Amino acid sequence: MRPMPRRLSEIQIGSSPGQRRLSARSDHLTADAVAVDFSHGDVDAFPPHPAAEAAFVAALGEGGQAAYTQYRGNAGVRQRLAGRLAALTGAPVDPQHELIITPGTQGALFLALASLVEQGDPVGIIEPDYFANRRIVGFLGGRPVPVRLDLFGRSPAVLDTGTLRAALRAAGAHVLCLSNPNNPTGAVLPETTLAALAQTCAEDDVFVVMDQLYCRQLFTSAAFTHLRALPGMRARCVTLMGPSKTESLSGYRIGTAIGPGWLIDRMEAVLSITSLRAPGYSQRVLDTWLAEEPGWLADRVNAHRAVRDRIVGILSKLDGCQVTTPDAGSYLFVRLPELKTAAADFIGELADSEAVVVTPGSEFGRGFDDFFRINFSQDADAAVAAIERLVRLASERRAD
């Protein structure tokens, strides 16, 4: 065995979404109990738009033109997509220089950070936030500078920009990586927060990697502010988006990043050595994204809202459990009541005996060991029944 390179020391994937396999179901479950893997969404419950398959098959018919693209992606797809992304985000997108098609939004995240973070660089990381942020910074030899969200206030999570600015300044950090809407809390950054963040970027020369994967799935009527649309921010941030979540297109492995030309050039260079390009035929599926017929998105958001509300209602009845209704996305970040067993053991028992997989809170930062995350993009009845099993088990295991 060769010695393990240090860059791998932060990557533990045993508890990551999709990695824990559901075991054989426990004897005590009724015959109609459905196993639910809340670690990721169920694309059978919320299937892809049928136009996606049609676009893929059409691309196969095109042959080589679709299979081999520039590393940064199919020029025609970028040309057509740029206008829709500009309309969505509220700022122009130059399809040739400011846009790259990536292997999922995960790919965009890796490429952006690899193109920005030098060995030893401090990088602002939110806690809780998507677990890969910290892992990628570690892989690159960067130094995570954690900034903690306030949980369970009026909003699911609040980012205090004074705290953020002070932490970045103290560490000398010039790169910040965060998700908005936040993963795992579903909190949306208000415009005042983003305006303050933009001011920090300008005054302290901070560049932001902004993961907006869930920015279309909004449950509040408040407008969503895109950081890149604020004055001066097109040069100071890269915006990551893709159709893997709300649109259920994860199986095609496509995402996008919008950023300044110098950064997109670098990201393309990194992509050339990690996987050459996003899958050629899949890229054409982006022609169907942000192009759904009127009402499609609203229907999908409404259906998710209904599942969210049923699950929050059930969890709220569990004494000592903390959960706040998310403003966006498909995640609930839930604090367990005090249990007789460690939360990790509870989560293991839940999977093994109740056929319910959740993601441990420890994935999302330090100090969240008694939390779990669920992705509620599921069949509503199966999800509700699974959460009822979770609540019953938690009640049984509660500390006296």
Next chain:
Amino acid sequence: MRPMPRRLSEIQIGSSPGQRRLSARSDHLTADAVAVDFSHGDVDAFPPHPAAEAAFVAALGEGGQAAYTQYRGNAGVRQRLAGRLAALTGAPVDPQHELIITPGTQGALFLALASLVEQGDPVGIIEPDYFANRRIVGFLGGRPVPVRLDLFGRSPAVLDTGTLRAALRAAGAHVLCLSNPNNPTGAVLPETTLAALAQTCAEDDVFVVMDQLYCRQLFTSAAFTHLRALPGMRARCVTLMGPSKTESLSGYRIGTAIGPGWLIDRMEAVLSITSLRAPGYSQRVLDTWLAEEPGWLADRVNAHRAVRDRIVGILSKLDGCQVTTPDAGSYLFVRLPELKTAAADFIGELADSEAVVVTPGSEFGRGFDDFFRINFSQDADAAVAAIERLVRLASERRAD
């Protein structure tokens, strides 16, 4: 603009395959002249097996089970593929621990090196060889230790194992990365060379990253030796293979790596942060790979042999041009005669005025500035006409 991380300094992609766009065709070309991009294969001339599309569409119908897989890939696909890979390579493959499905063979190469090479490590690199080898080592902060092939002997290229061993020893290198069949020369390592390499691995504790992308496309009757099948080598090498070349499935972005469990575990961890997994639906296309009906592969190899021989025949008539008939694969590595202009200028003129794109030899290592590589997996008549235009231009530009 943020400072460029040092890891990007080695990645120049302007001359990489598919990156140079064909310009508007020159006025002097006849109306029936066809532009040919020799930087990669033409999947319209050699289309994918129709079973590939059927497998993909069937996977779409399966929904979530196909879309979300373990990061290392669909368990069923790995189970079914392992036996065929074992038969091909001549050594057992444990589908659970020794096999990972990757985003193309390019992805496998990145994941393997990222899992083996520590900052500052010396890594044996062959010259000429696939350009990404050197770039990835540079990205990882490793130190390439070049080992030169002898070109244009009886074989297209010869690896002297004494030279190799001395170079690795002198540098203290314990990782070696190379392709077999070699890219760009199409040389196949003979069994004696591989046996000597295996001995070096055992005696000097060397681990080999062996890129065998073209190992099915063999033009000689000599048996192809898989390094992993030699005694003790299953623990000392990772074998990279995929269906992107001979099988024309590049547009699906799927590849595989076979290696010891500790390495596959690491590669999966890296994959979790670079792009999560190979595209879920595409993974099912691997069910059609190494499973083609009898005769399919022989037909494809014979068709490539015919193109190869026509092109080598034309190039051989160009005074001062050096080329050796390759034993395998789709590449020709050609040394230009002495020209009045720099080879880079000739290659640019060739693209701009003759609508013929080739890959500059400088991509493949130091000292190959007067070489170019072509991928002859092309429509035969279009390729022959394009090479005739190349030969005519080279004759016109030849030094007096």
